[in-house]
Amino acid sequence: MLETICDIMVDAYRRNWITSRDGNVSIRHHDRDHFYITPSGVRKQTLQPDQFKKIKLFNLRNSVAPFLTPHWEEESYTDISKNLKPSGEIPLHFGLQKRMGQHAGDVRVVVHVHPTYCIAAMHAGIDLSTISNAFPELNRYTKVAHNVGDVPPISQELADQCHHHLELDDQGNIAYDIVGIKGHGVVAIDTSPWRAYEHIERLEHICKIVLASGKHGN
């Protein structure tokens, strides 16, 4: 699936959802105590699977280590990735990957990009969750959280606010598939790279329609 993640980042670049070095993705298989994340600062249109960073997870099981909080460390993966750093948004990804909630028997993929019309809509004062209610072809497949407000990029605050708005609980369950961050981008979660990507695609399409209509309805 790392190759598929490379494919979606190329596609995101072609759609102007990211500039060259933006965006980040993580993936975890439920039976592994590690996840993979895109490296920081590399050109996403030439991203390769051997550039990913492997992140080992510690203290995952409360029953075994009730007093220890989960944390992560980089684990060696490939010679190429050795000299790269994990994405600066790793607190966002770590929070969603340390426990997988409703994806606990499967795979969890977290995709963060900067789609034009989603960001434009939030900039215009539109709450993405509110407009999603008016479009059944969006909300029957994609649950949209209320927007996160202005928070600094690559910060714990961004991570905490995204987790809060997704209603992330201690077991890793989330109530929504996608959340927007004002002035910045979106984060989508699902069981494959393309499924997560489709949440973004649907929301972006609706934002484009709403902005074209000139009627924000909220």
Ligand SMILES: [Zn+2]
């Ligand atoms: Zn970003």
